[in-house]
Amino acid sequence: MTEETTFNYRFDFPDGSKKRFLIKLDAQTFTVKSNVQRPPEWTELHNNQCTCCRLDRETVRYCPVAVNIAELISSFKDIISHEACTVSCITAERTYIKDTIVQDGLSSILGIIMATSGCPTMNILKPMARFHLPFASVDESMFRSVSVYLLRQYFIEQRGGKGDFSLSVMQKYYEQIEEVNQGILGRIRTASNLDADKNAIVILNCLAQILNMEVEDNLSSLQRYFFTDEKK
Numbered sequence: 001m002t003e004e005t006t007f008n009y010r011f012d013f014p015d016g017s018k019k020r021f022l023i024k025l026d027a028q029t030f031t032v033k034s035n036v037q038r039p040p041e042w043t044e045l046h047n048n049q050c051t052c053c054r055l056d057r058e059t060v061r062y063c064p065v066a067v068n069i070a071e072l073i074s075s076f077k078d079i080i081s082h083e084a085c086t087v088s089c090i091t092a093e094r095t096y097i098k099d100t101i102v103q104d105g106l107s108s109i110l111g112i113i114m115a116t117s118g119c120p121t122m123n124i125l126k127p128m129a130r131f132h133l134p135f136a137s138v139d140e141s142m143f144r145s146v147s148v149y150l151l152r153q154y155f156i157e158q159r160g161g162k163g164d165f166s167l168s169v170m171q172k173y174y175e176q177i178e179e180v181n182q183g184i185l186g187r188i189r190t191a192s193n194l195d196a197d198k199n200a201i202v203i204l205n206c207l208a209q210i211l212n213m214e215v216e217d218n219l220s221s222l223q224r225y226f227f228t229d230e231k232k
Contacts, residue, residue, distance in 0.1 A: 007091055067117070068117040072106070079194055080194050082103065086098070103196050103199040181201055
C-alpha cells in the first residue's frame with residue numbers, strides 16, 4: 001500500500017498561464033497533508049466560525065478547512081468565476097480532462113480539501129474524497145453521496161451499531177455541511193477580490209441543498225435508474 005493518495009490538478013488558461021495543485025492524502029487516515037507554515041489571519045477559528053463547529057477556540061487556533069484551502073484561495077483571489085480554462089485531474093488510476101470554467105474546476109478541488117482537512121463535520125465525506133469523481137454532475141453527486149452513506153450504515157451495523165437506512169440522519173449531516181459551506185464562504189469574502197472561489201463554494205452548497213430536498217422527496221429523481229422496465 002502506498003503512503004499517500006494524490007490528486008494532481010492542473011488549470012491551463014487560453015493565454016498560456018497555468019496553475020498547479022498537488023493534493024496528498026494520507027493513505028491510512030485520508031487526511032490531507034498540509035505544508036502551510038503561517039496561516040493567514042482569516043483562517044483563525046473565531047473568524048466566521050461555523051454555527052455547528054465542534055472545535056474549541058481555547059485549544060484550536062485555526063479552522064482546519066480554512067488553513068488547507070488558504071493557498072488555493074490566494075491563487076484564485078483575482079480570477080473571475082466564468083473564465084475559460086482546461087482543467088486536468090491526474091490520479092494513480094486515470095486522468096480526467098475537461099474544458100470548462102474556473103468555478104467548476106475550483107469547486108471540484110475544494111470538495112476534496114474540505115472533506116479531508118480534519119473538520120469534525122466534514123469527516124463524513126472522506127470516503128467521497130478518496131474515490132473522488134472530478135466534474136461530477138448533480139445526478140452523479142447525488143448517486144455517489146447516497147450510495148456512500150448507505151454503505152457506511154452497513155458497516156455501522158457490522159460493528160454492532162444501528163444503521164440509518166431511512167436516511168433521516170443523513171439530512172442532519174448535510175444540514176451541518178451546509179453550515180460549514182456558509183462559514184467558509186463568510187471567511188473567503190474577506191480574503192479574495194473576485195468571485196471564482198466564492199462561486200465554487202456556492203456550487204458545493206447547492207449540491208448539499210439539492211441532496212436534502214431529494215431525500216425529502218424519497219430520491220424520486222434516482223428511482224428511474226432502478227426500475228427502467230416498469231410500465232408507467
